[in-house]
Amino acid sequence: MMGEAPGADAIEAIARATIARLPARFAEHLGAVVVLVEEVADDETLAELGIEHPLDLTGLYHGRPVGEKSSMESGAMPDRIHLYRRAILEEWIETEVRLDDLVAHVVIHEIGHHFGLSDDAMHALEDAPGDPGR
Known part of the structure; x- marks a missing residue:
């Protein structure tokens, strides 16, 4: 592989394009979700999740999740999807999956958590016609 590794802007662009291709029934509930691309997860996050190596979290x-929200809540931080650039790039190199497919997979998985979806439901969403991950 030659050249520079894709930067945070490139990964964010793929993530936003993935979100833009989601079915309307999902996209209409994502208005307040913030997408953040960081190099790696911080030590506190890794410790909370019981993950030892930062490249193990993409x-x-x-x-x-949407179903657990209340209209009575106020002052809460916006929901966020964190994408960890170095871990994504490491998996990209190891698996040789196209970068846009890999980022789309990670984004869809995290959006699935926003909606409280199971892993099976997330895989079905990815495999659906008009799949944002393809």
Whole structure:
């Protein structure tokens, strides 16, 4: 592989394109979700999740799933999807999966947590016609 590794802007662009291709029934509930691309997860996050190596975490959803939210809540931080650039790039190199497919997979998985979806439901969403991960 030659050249520079894709930067945070490139990964964010793929993530936003993935979100833009989601079915309307999902996209209409994502208005307040913030996408953040960071190099690696911080030590506190890794410790909370019981993950020893920062390259083992490609993405993380922070927030309350849509079904658990209340209209009475105020002052809460916006829901966030964290994408960890170095871990994504490491997996990209190891698996040789296209970068856009890999980032889309991570984004869809984290969006699934936003909606409280099971892993099976997330895989079904990825495999659906018009799949944002393909």
